[in-house]
Amino acid sequence: MIKVGIIGVSGYAGVELLRLLLNHDDVEIVSIGARSYQGQPISEMYPSFYGICDMICESDDDVLKKADMIFASLPHGLSEKYAKYCNDHQKKFIDLGADFRLDKEQDYQEWYNLDYNEKELHHKQVYGLCEVNRDKIKEATIIGNPGCYPTSITLGLYPLLKEGMNKNNHFIIDSKSGTTGAGKSLSEDTHFPRCNESFHPYKLATHRHTPEIEQELSKMAHDDIHVTFVPHLLPVNRGIVSTIYVDLKDDIQFSDIIKIYHDYYDQEYFIRVLKTGKVADLKFVKYSNFCDISLHYDKRYHKLIIVSTIDNMVKGAAGQAIQNMNIMYDIEETKGLKMVSPSF
Numbered sequence: 402m403i404k405v406g407i408i409g410v411s412g413y414a415g416v417e418l419l420r421l422l423l424n425h426d427d428v429e430i431v432s433i434g435a436r437s438y439q440g441q442p443i444s445e446m447y448p449s450f451y452g453i454c455d456m457i458c459e460s461d462d463d464v465l466k467k468a469d470m471i472f473a474s475l476p477h478g479l480s481e482k483y484a485k486y487c488n489d490h491q492k493k494f495i496d497l498g499a500d501f502r503l504d505k506e507q508d509y510q511e512w513y514n515l516d517y518n519e520k521e522l523h524h525k526q527v528y529g530l531c532e533v534n535r536d537k538i539k540e541a542t543i544i545g546n547p548g549c550y551p552t553s554i555t556l557g558l559y560p561l562l563k564e565g566m567n568k569n570n571h572f573i574i575d576s577k578s579g580t581t582g583a584g585k586s587l588s589e590d591t592h593f594p595r596c597n598e599s600f601h602p603y604k605l606a607t608h609r610h611t612p613e614i615e616q617e618l619s620k621m622a623h624d625d626i627h628v629t630f631v632p633h634l635l636p637v638n639r640g641i642v643s644t645i646y647v648d649l650k651d652d653i654q655f656s657d658i659i660k661i662y663h664d665y666y667d668q669e670y671f672i673r674v675l676k677t678g679k680v681a682d683l684k685f686v687k688y689s690n691f692c693d694i695s696l697h698y699d700k701r702y703h704k705l706i707i708v709s710t711i712d713n714m715v716k717g718a719a720g721q722a723i724q725n726m727n728i729m730y731d732i733e734e735t736k737g738l739k740m741v742s743p744s745f
């Protein structure tokens with residue numbers, strides 16, 4: 402059994418991890434940590450756990466000492482010290498935040514206004530995009546779990562970039578996220594009367610996920626890739642829909658694209674390339690670890706439109722983190738993650 406601990410269990414992504422890990426046969430949850438709820442049962446705060454998991458929330462130090470595999474689900478800028486402890490004590494560490502995703506400190510400084518204080522740790526970090534970096538993840542001890550928007554976008558573009566089927570190196574991407582993406586803290590934008598029956602873009606071409614998206618797409622393409630990324634806030638709890646517009650090389654047919662996507666993804670349990678004509682819809686990935694991708698062709702302008710959908714809390718956070726753990730421990734990658742979305 403893997404002795405697992407969660408730091409930040411009182412947050413949305415942390416408590417989603419707890420919900421999923423309770424169904425994982427190879428995991429023993431030995432400690433859960435919450436800054437504001439220490440000494441209280443988690444079921445007091447989140448009643449869906451009543452009688453199922455009434456574990457008492459402990460301090461972050463308790464989690465670090467008791468567990469061998471530590472998940473941190475905290476606002477960015479807080480995880481380095483936990484990763485340092487894990488590194489010094491031969492424990493594995495998966496960060497659901499953004500502190501171990503960017504290769505260049507300069508990008509972290511520019512987009513997060515923070516420095517890397519434990520620089521040597523960042524040489525060990527592996528970007529936990531499971532379907533792409535599986536071999537590196539197997540050997541890793543520190544994982545930067547990908548951001549929710551970047552997960553939907555990078556998986557959507559991977560086969561195309563790997564095969565060099567794009568004409569240009571600049572993509573326009575618009576993504577829409579449910580409000581749980583913003584976490585549990587109250588804000589004007591996510592207040593019910595404000596976001597309900599509304600729909601609007603935010604942080605247009607300035608969102609902090611932009612360097613992460615460009616970094617990973619550039620690695621896939623072995624070339625510099627640039628994006629104009631515009632996120633939107635959807636008045637639903639969960640789910641992300643990313644729509645990506647691509648100019649295709651002149652000699653590429655739409656049928657080539659379909660073939661390549663199936664070649665890359667048909668063996669991947671969590672990635673479903675939909676039949677031509679179907680449109681990926683967040684309803685059918687909610688509460689699941691699937692990423693659904695649909696491919697569409699604008700024949701008038703020889704453009705490809707990729708629609709990629711995930712549940713931001715599962716494939717975009719807790720589910721992908723567990724998939725990473727499964728790979729690190731060399732157990733079946735789908736373990737604890739085979740749930741299917743409700744149909745309505």
Ligand SMILES: NC(=O)C1=CN([C@@H]2O[C@H](COP(=O)(O)OP(=O)(O)OC[C@H]3O[C@@H](n4cnc5c(N)ncnc54)[C@H](OP(=O)(O)O)[C@@H]3O)[C@@H](O)[C@H]2O)C=CC1
Pocket residue numbers: 408409410411412413414415435436437438474475476477479497498499547548549581582583584585586713714717718
């Ligand atoms: N929501 C999402 O869809 C996704 C979130 N993430 C990332 O996961 C991380 C957590 O996000 P999310 O769960 O949404 O956020 P929440 O705001 O819901 O939760 C934040 C958690 O961090 C804890 N926390 C806050 N400040 C401190 C502090 N100074 N010291 C210790 N603990 C602290 C909170 O504890 P307490 O409440 O007890 O004070 C809470 O458990 C973030 O980095 C986020 O970017 C990643 C992918 C998707």
Ligand SMILES: CC(=O)N[C@@H](CCC(=O)OP(=O)(O)O)C(=O)O
Pocket residue numbers: 497498499547548549550578579580581582583584632634
């Ligand atoms: C709707 C919403 O507000 N979404 C968040 C992104 C989700 C998130 O938590 O970001 P990470 O994946 O980097 O952890 C935002 O725009 O900041």
